[in-house]
Amino acid sequence: MTGASAPVPTAGVAMTALGVALIRARETARPDRLYADPLAEVFLSAARPGFDAGRWAGLERLAEQYFEGRTLAVEVVDEHVRESIAAGCRQVVLLGAGLDTRAFRLDLPPDIAFFEVDLPELFDFKEPVLGAHRAHPVCSRRIVAADLCGDWERVLLERGFRADVPTAWVDEGVLGYVPRAASYTVVETATRLSAPGSRFGIGRFQVDAAAPQYRALRELVLEVPEGRPVNGLGPDGESWFAAHGWRTTFRAWDELIAPYGRPSGLRGDPAVGHVVAVRE
Ligand SMILES: C[S@@+](CC[C@H](N)C(=O)[O-])C[C@H]1O[C@@H](n2cnc3c(N)ncnc32)[C@H](O)[C@@H]1O
Structure with missing residues (x-):
């Protein structure tokens, strides 16, 4: 299989x-480069033939507009995963993992359940492409x-997650x-699944719904140029964690x-940044 047939x-x-x-x-x-993710280009090569030229160009434009902040955020999350493992987490859960390849590219201990x-x-797209490329994770993905x-x-839980083992959670x-x-x-x-010592990484940021790149994202992906859906944890996310048995930094x-x-x-807004919540 070449991977080109992956839907x-x-x-x-998605x-x-x-x-x-x-x-x-x-x-x-x-x-x-801050990090090397060679599989990213493999996914792109498999995906590009599925797009018409205009839509692909729109996606590329968006990626360019978001590049500066988003690529740094990848490195910040890499650090969150490394620190969490150094602090004793033996499981990682990527919520909305997308085409992330940390299970392949980070230097993780082989016994980590990822x-x-x-x-x-x-x-349906990711697995055939990885299979065709014979990519092997460094840990138990x-x-x-x-x-x-x-x-x-x-x-x-069916995949073997254990609620008694400290976990690094990622919302990226x-x-x-x-x-x-x-x-x-x-x-x-x-929270219910998190043993003491688990860590949850939370971005604290302001979304400028009027910014051109945010509008372009809505148009391209959600096909709703107007209005802003009320999603995510909002401004109370960090205090929610603090009130539910997590110590936040x-x-x-x-x-x-x-x-x-x-x-x-x-x-340069001092209120924007990254929160790490540690389960007590
Ligand atoms: C912006 S991408 C980020 C992907 C990845 N975290 C990264 O940084 O590369 C958002 C991801 O969330 C996934 N997603 C969105 N809504 C979801 C849902 N309700 N359940 C599971 N995954 C979801 C999408 O399929 C997509 O892969």
């Missing part, structure tokens, strides 16, 4: 995963093909697509990315 997500929310793959491929091609949760149509608005917990751009009430159900479920975005010497992609 390409050319519409809907398509956003290709936008982030474009960003990681672009980073990988830089001589001063769960990727995403929609079935995403894995397990896919959880399920909707986060549904019973993803059951599928996660998925809850922004999940309605607010369902987003809180997701974190309630994660905030680091400002500008401080987090200063060592990389790159433009931040954000406006």
Whole structure:
């Protein structure tokens, strides 16, 4: 199998995963790259023939507009995963994993159970491409093909997730697509499944719904140029964690990315950054 026959997500929310793959491929091609994700280009090569030229160009334009901040965020999440494992987490759960390849590209211990949760149509594309490329994960990777608005917990447990083992949870751009009430159900479920010492990484940022790139994203993916869906945890996410048995620590975005010497992609707002919640 070449992978070219994998059904390409050319519409809907699963398509956003290709936008982030474009960003990681672009980073990988830089001589001063922050990380290397060679599989990103493999996914793109398999996906490109499924798109008409105009739609693909629209996706590329969007990836370019979001590049500066989003590529740094990949590195910030890489660090969150490394720190969580160094602190004793033996499981990782990527919520809305998309075309992420941390289970292949990070230097993770082989005994780490690495769960990727995403929609079935995403894995219908991802798995054949990985298989055709004979990609081998460095740890115990397990896919959880399920909707986060549904019973993803059951599928996660069926795949061997253990609620008595500390877990590193990652939301890297998925809850922004999940309605607010369902987003809180997701974190309630994660809280119930989190042994002491588990860690949850949460982005704290402001979305400027009027910004041209945000409008372009809505048009391309959601096909709704007007109006802003009420998704994600919103401004109360961090305090929700603090009130539900998690100790939270905030680091400002500008401080987090200063060592990389790159433009931040954000406006230098000291309230924007990354929160790590540790289960007590
Ligand atoms: C912007 S992409 C981010 C992907 C990945 N975290 C990354 O950074 O490369 C959002 C991902 O969330 C997934 N997603 C959106 N809504 C979802 C839902 N209700 N259940 C599961 N996955 C969902 C999409 O399929 C997509 O892969």
